[in-house]
Amino acid sequence: MQFFNLPIDFKPLDDHATLTCAARVSGSELLAFCGAAHQAERRLVALWGSDERDRDAKFGYALHVAFDLADGLVCLTLPLLTENPEFPDISLPFPAADRMQRAVRDLLGAAPDAGDQRPWLRHANWPADHYPLRRDTPDARYETQNEDYRFVRVEGDGVHEVAVGPIHAGIIEPGHFRFSVMGESVLRLEERLGWKHKGIERRFVGMGLSDGARLAGRVSGDSTVAYAWAYSQAAETISGTMPPSRALWLRALLLERERVANHLGDLGYLGNDVALAFGLMQFMRLKEDWIRLNARLFGHRLLMDRVIPGGVAVDLDAAGAQEIIDQCHAVGREVRNLKRIYDEHAGLQDRFLATGRVTPQLAKQLGVIGLAGRASAQHWDLRCNHPCQPYDQLAPKMAIERDGDVAARALVRFAEIVESLRLIERIVSEMPPGSIRAELRSEPDKRGIGWIEGWRGDVLVALETGADGKIRRGHCHDPSWQNWPVLEHAAIDNIVPDFPLINKSFNLSYSGQDL
Amino acid sequence: MIPMLRQILRVGIVSEPAPAVDDALRATTQRLSDALARQLGRALVIRHVDAGSCNGCELEIHALNNPYYNLEAIGIKFAASPRHADMLLVTGPVAKNMEVALRRAYDATPEPKLVVAVGDCGCTGGIFGESYASCGRVANVIPVDVSIPGCPPTPLQLMQGILAAIAPAKPA
Numbered sequence: 162m163q164f165f166n167l168p169i170d171f172k173p174l175d176d177h178a179t180l181t182c183a184a185r186v187s188g189s190e191l192l193a194f195c196g197a198a199h200q201a202e203r204r205l206v207a208l209w210g211s212d213e214r215d216r217d218a219k220f221g222y223a224l225h226v227a228f229d230l231a232d233g234l235v236c237l238t239l240p241l242l243t244e245n246p247e248f249p250d251i252s253l254p255f256p257a258a259d260r261m262q263r264a265v266r267d268l269l270g271a272a273p274d275a276g277d278q279r280p281w282l283r284h285a286n287w288p289a290d291h292y293p294l295r296r297d298t299p300d301a302r303y304e305t306q307n308e309d310y311r312f313v314r315v316e317g318d319g320v321h322e323v324a325v326g327p328i329h330a331g332i333i334e335p336g337h338f339r340f341s342v343m344g345e346s347v348l349r350l351e352e353r354l355g356w357k358h359k360g361i362e363r364r365f366v367g368m369g370l371s372d373g374a375r376l377a378g379r380v381s382g383d384s385t386v387a388y389a390w391a392y393s394q395a396a397e398t399i400s401g402t403m404p405p406s407r408a409l410w411l412r413a414l415l416l417e418r419e420r421v422a423n424h425l426g427d428l429g430y431l432g433n434d435v436a437l438a439f440g441l442m443q444f445m446r447l448k449e450d451w452i453r454l455n456a457r458l459f460g461h462r463l464l465m466d467r468v469i470p471g472g473v474a475v476d477l478d479a480a481g482a483q484e485i486i487d488q489c490h491a492v493g494r495e496v497r498n499l500k501r502i503y504d505e506h507a508g509l510q511d512r513f514l515a516t517g518r519v520t521p522q523l524a525k526q527l528g529v530i531g532l533a534g535r536a537s538a539q540h541w542d543l544r545c546n547h548p549c550q551p552y553d554q555l556a557p558k559m560a561i562e563r564d565g566d567v568a569a570r571a572l573v574r575f576a577e578i579v580e581s582l583r584l585i586e587r588i589v590s591e592m593p594p595g596s597i598r599a600e601l602r603s604e605p606d607k608r609g610i611g612w613i614e615g616w617r618g619d620v621l622v623a624l625e626t627g628a629d630g631k632i633r634r635g636h637c638h639d640p641s642w643q644n645w646p647v648l649e650h651a652a653i654d655n656i657v658p659d660f661p662l663i664n665k666s667f668n669l670s671y672s673g674q675d676l
Numbered sequence: 677m678i679p680m681l682r683q684i685l686r687v688g689i690v691s692e693p694a695p696a697v698d699d700a701l702r703a704t705t706q707r708l709s710d711a712l713a714r715q716l717g718r719a720l721v722i723r724h725v726d727a728g729s730c731n732g733c734e735l736e737i738h739a740l741n742n743p744y745y746n747l748e749a750i751g752i753k754f755a756a757s758p759r760h761a762d763m764l765l766v767t768g769p770v771a772k773n774m775e776v777a778l779r780r781a782y783d784a785t786p787e788p789k790l791v792v793a794v795g796d797c798g799c800t801g802g803i804f805g806e807s808y809a810s811c812g813r814v815a816n817v818i819p820v821d822v823s824i825p826g827c828p829p830t831p832l833q834l835m836q837g838i839l840a841a842i843a844p845a846k847p848a
Contacts, residue, residue, distance in 0.1 A: 284773040286809075293808050300808050305776055327777050330756030332724045332737050335774060356773045357728045360809035376803055382732025382828070426738070439680055445742035446690060452739075462830060463732055502679050672731050675771075 164230060165197035171235060174610070176398045178549040180233030181610055188249045191226065191239050199254035204229050204528050204541065206612075207621045207638035208251075208261040210269040212295050214243060222246040222271045225636075226258075227610070227621060233547055234612055236623075246271035257528045257643040260354075264676075268294040268362065279311060282355040282675065293363050300363065315341035315349050323657065327356045331661075334671035338660075345656040350649045357675035365635030370396050370603035370624075371470050373632050377622055378465050380637045381673035386412070386419040387615025388637060389468035391622040394549075396470035398609030399626055400601045408472035408599075409550045410592040414485075415464050415473070417581040417588070420616040421492070422451050422463075424574040424581075427668050431571055432503070434662040435512040443499055447492055454488055472598030482589040489582045500575050513568035517651040517663030520565055529647050531618020531640040533667050536573045537565035543614035554591075555584055567666040577616075603630035617641065617670065639673030691746040697843045698836035703820050708788060710844040716762055717842045718751045723761035723785065727778045727817075728771030728810065733795040733828040737765065745831045752838065758784040763841060766818075769797040769804045770811040782818045790841045792822045794834065799823040 162171045162182055169190055171182035186194065198204075206227040214221035221243030227236045239248055250273040252259040263281035266272040270292035283289070285308035292298055312322075320343055327335035337353040361380060365373055377392035378385040390412050397404060425448040432440020452462040459467050459475045467474050477485075503509055519529060524537035534541050543549075544557045560576035562569035608625040618640025627633035644667060651663050706713065724737060740747040747753070755761050758781045770778055782791070793814035796802040801812030814820050824837035 286772045286775075298808075302772060302806075302808055302811070305772075327774065328725055328781055332734055332754060334726050334729070334731055334734065335777065356777070357726075357768070357771050358773050358809050359728050359769055359771045359804045360807040361804070363807060363809075364804060379730040379732070379803055379827075382730035383735060385732070426735070439684070442743050443683065443687070445739070446687065446744065449739060449742050449744050456830075463735060463828070465732065465827065498679070498683065502683065505679075670731065672729065675773075 164232075164235065165194070165201060167193055167197055169194060174398070176401055176403075177610065178394050179543075179547045179612055181236065182233065183236045183238065186237045186239055188239060191237055192249050192251070194237060195251045195254050198228050198230070202525070203231070204530065205255040205258055205643075206234065206619065207623070207636070207642075208258050208265065209623065209636040209638070210265040210271050210294070211625070211634045212269060213240075215296065219243060222269060224248045224265065224271060225623065226251070227623075229541070229546070234610065236610065241271050247274050249273070250275040252276045255528055256526070257646060260646065261642055268292060270295065282358045284355060293360060310353060312339045312351050312353070313349070319343055320348060336671050340652075340657060340660070342657060345658070347652045347655055347657060347660070350652040352645055352649060354645065354671060355675050357672050359675070361676045362636060365632045368632045368635070370399060370626065370630065370632065371601055373624070373635055374468070374470050375466060377635070377637055380676070381639055381670040382463060382465070383423055383670065384419070384615040384617060384620060384639075384673065385463055385465045386415045386468055387613045387620045388622065389466070390416060391611035391613040391620045392624070392637075393468055393470045394611030394613070395609035395622045395624040396601060398611075399604055399607040399624060400470070401604065402471055402599050402601050404472045404599050405596045406550065406593045407595045408597045410588055411473045411475070411477065411597060412468050413551050413555070414477070414585060414588045414592075415459070415467055416613070416615070417585050418451070418455060419464055421578055421581045421585075422448055422455075423616045424578050425451060427665065428499075428571060428574055430665050431513075431567065431662065432509065434665050435509050437506065437509050440499070440503065440509075443495075447495055451488070451492065454484060458484065469598070471601040472596070476597050477589065477592075485589050486586055489586050493579065493582045496575065496578055503571070510568065512659070512662060513571060514566060516567045516659050517655060517666060518564070518566045519647055519651050521563060523650060524565060524647070527647050527650065528643055530643045532573055532577070532616065533570060533644050533647065534618070535560055536562045536569040538563045541619070543612060543619050547612075551588065555587055557584060567662055570666040605630045615640070617668070618644065637676065639670050641669040641674045644669050645674060690743050691749060692744055694750050694839065695832050695836050697839045698833075699840055699843065701822050701824055701837045701840050703793075703815065703823050706843070706845040707821070708790075708842070712788065713842050713844040720752045720763060720838075720842055721755045721761050722752065722763045722765050722838070723755055723758045723781065724765045724767070725778055725781050727766055727768045727774045727814065728804075729768030729795065729797060733767040733798075736828045736831055736834060737767070737794070739831045740834060745835065747835065758782075759786065761785050761789070763790040763792060763838070765792050765794055765838070766814045767794045767798055769801045770814060770817045772809050772811055775811055775817055778817055790821045791818055792824060792837055792841050793820045794824050795829060796825055796827045799825045802827065
């Protein structure tokens with residue numbers, strides 16, 4: 162297959178839930194493809210590297226870049242020289258690639274030939290020439306060194322810096338934000354992330370194909386269903402296993418329940434951040450009701466480890482299905498009522514409207530995806546663009562807003578709750594009968610990619626097995642990689658006290674991007 | 677305003693009674709004197725520190741403040757600074773990149789201070805274990821009084837552990 166009239170031959174990969182094509186390319190072909198994909202307004206999905214020195218002495222490393230095309234997912238692999246593993250910088254057409262490239266450099270020692278050269282995940286806690294994803298690097302811990310990180314300085318009369326974090330003032334994950342402010346106004350925000358880096362990709366190496374699902378489900382706990390499903394897709398591809406239909410419908414049920422739970426929580430906290438504690442209490446009550454039913458029917462409040470390679474770990478009986486339908490009706494009524502209250506609350510609207518604005522044009526330029534993208538008129542939702550079973554039969558409606566402010570991101574959440582409730586009702590009523598699990602057998606030297614629209618955006622898991630059938634390389638990609646840089650732009654010209662509200666309206670994962 | 681009041685009245689008070697203390701979660705004997713423990717029990721301030729979790733534990737810690745568990749109603753609240761805290765509630769395996777920050781938060785907390793390690797990762801390092809990037813369990817970095825296992829622990833288990841940390845050695 163060829164795309165964009167470029168002479169690159171792609172091979173469709175077998176057994177993928179979404180059409181997935183792969184090709185080995187040269188550096189100039191990669192650049193030409195990036196240019197064409199950018200021209201065609203397609204987007205970068207993920208970028209990662211791998212150590213191949215045991216297979217190829219000359220080209221000992223590889224860079225993998227995945228794109229979302231109209232036909233499906235395409236993955237380009239660029240072999241890199243063992244002696245000088247350098248690859249072309251693609252952050253010009255795809256700005257979101259910048260931090261991913263820096264992470265590849267920190268973990269693998271293959272570096273972009275231009276662009277930002279500062280470390281990203283390495284915080285002076287291991288030597289600069291020590292690359293954790295190289296197979297011959299010992300898994301040792303080192304003394305913390307003092308190393309200066311060069312934040313971009315804003316200079317001028319009256320400009321000062323406000324440094325926040327890594328430990329934030331609240332029950333929240335750690336990250337560092339450097340604000341350059343003039344009075345109350347934010348002139349520039351620079352993020353420094355990577356604090357939660359806990360070596361997940363290295364941890365995958367040597368794990369059994371089934372066992373890795375638990376780890377993938379803990380890359381970002383709030384998206385555990387999305388990760389476990391994407392991981393399972395990748396593992397099933399490697400094994401050549403087709404999960405039973407009923408299992409896929411149950412996965413969609415769990416994924417939509419995860420979406421609703423997170424949206425309910427976020428809408429509560431958005432209310433709280435504009436001093437409407439009423440909103441927090443009401444939405445947190447609904448969320449608690451929601452996840453208590455998860456615990457009763459599926460045995461886990463956050464639905465961890467319910468999606469497993471080969472199928473699902475839990476089934477649903479008729480009584481449970483009825484409980485779910487009843488709950489959808491009750492929550493739907495309450496959310497409509499609360500939405501009216503939010504809509505009519507002048508103080509809340511005053512803080513929401515025009516705050517943390519990302520225009521559709523800026524969103525397109527930066528490659529914003531997922532929920533935040535849809536609030537800025539970016540039409541990306543895998544459930545609609547590349548529906549896998551059962552979404553191909555459910556025809557989900559994409560929630561789109563154009564204003565790109567906090568209010569728009571709240572509206573997208575409201576709309577998606579309503580749509581997910583509709584999907585859940587359909588899923589439990591139309592779910593086919595049958596078994597819920599197929600056998601999974603690992604195959605040596607195979608690769609598979611899983612791709613699922615979580616509540617925050619699309620999650621990608623790329624897996625490869627070694628000669629022993631164990632995991633050789635596991636890469637998990639969180640949509641937060643694309644959206645964190647956008648937050649820096651959304652904060653500009655807003656006042657510092659509005660930052661928590663803007664941050665919450667994106668609600669990005671630190672753990673998911675720190676890996 | 678009227679729809680809000682109507683909603684508040686319709687929902688009413690949903691808070692549930694606090695669970696019993698679970699002494700089995702103690703990692704050490706109670707270091708606080710009985711008098712002090714009784715005092716703290718009615719006005720405990722917690723500083724949460726995420727040292728590298730997957731953010732699952734955070735979701736359940738958030739739930740402690742929902743109207744069902746209503747932690748503030750029994751005199752326990754979260755503070756934004758370790759300077760204001762009696763207890764550090766620490767989640768995650770301690771990421772190497774967070775080790776210094778966690779130690780500084782611990783040093784900034786005034787004595788007498790309590791540390792509660794949350795979740796399987798906080799108790800043992802969990803699925804992430806120890807590696808070039810992870811120091812493993814919280815007790816590898818700072819002293820721990822109470823460990824609450826679970827992946828993640830439920831809000832009730834969290835309350836049982838937090839209450840165990842401030843329970844007098846001899847009940848009144």
